[in-house]
Amino acid sequence: MLIPAYRPLLKLAKPVKKQITVWPDDATSTLQDCFQCTDWNMFREAATYNNHTDLHEYTETVTAYIKKCIDDVTVTKTITTRANQKPWMTAEVRGLLKTRDDAFRSGDKAALKTARANLSRGIKQAKRLYAQKINNHFTDSKDTWSLWQAIQTITDYKLLPQACDDDTYLPDALNEFYARFEMQNDTPAQKLLTPPNNQVLCLSPADVRKTLSRVNPCKAAGPDNIPGRVLRDCAAQLTDVLTDIFNTSLSQAVVPTCLKSTSIIPVPKKPPVSCLNDCRPIALTPIMMKCFERLVMHNIKTSLPNTLDPLQFAYRPNRSTDDAISSTWLLLT
Structure with missing residues (x-):
């Protein structure tokens, strides 16, 4: 009868430890200098045999080198996330907390008073910046x-974590479930012969650099583990080698194997998951391949006539179901 109904969050949920990749302040400039001093022709010459460039080897060595440079400039840390952690808590506030605790242990009253004042100002500044971030x-x-x-952040709406079975058969079952359509397709793929008078598409370095500079850094990386921020921040240094890879792929009519690989992430459609059909497959492809597809798509669209209906909202950029509902409401009123 004396046990309170309320239980602190620290007792309801245990602290969670996870590893994160930290980018130091000089990581971007170090990568830019590294890629700027790299002789990219060395990778092409190493993959050329009898005047023929092995596109698969060429692309794999370049992506592996980029990943190696990223690993050299980044740092992997283990952080602890607690249930009662404030959303406005930053590294600066943690540093001020540590300074206050050190001053308290030392017994220096003047230093403790200064540390407490700095901590109070730091917390107010962190809360102000967090509120400004939500308002934006x-x-x-x-x-x-x-x-x-923003609404999910204000209401603290979070989906409950789904418990994963410890059985080893689940990955194999998901692979067979997602690949069930391909298993029925026993027709081998055939490569069509290119007409002799057909002009092969050639991408310009300016277009490739423009596409790389527009990469969204918040997108998850594919199996190559090359984040979008590297392609965006180092667009000037990676333009030449990626343009060469893309044009070689177009001239040989072959897509590199490493760019065709995909990581399938099963995301539950609804809780709880009762069958394999309750998991939606989310495919994570390399961001480099997305840039290549975007460049080819742009050239295809420019050569096709504009036959899309102005009221078509599906499969078009900056269109959604909200636009369709608004247009229908305007037509009815």
């Missing part, structure tokens, strides 16, 4: 994703 999500009413993200 509501500035653009057309960005629905940002609006929903």
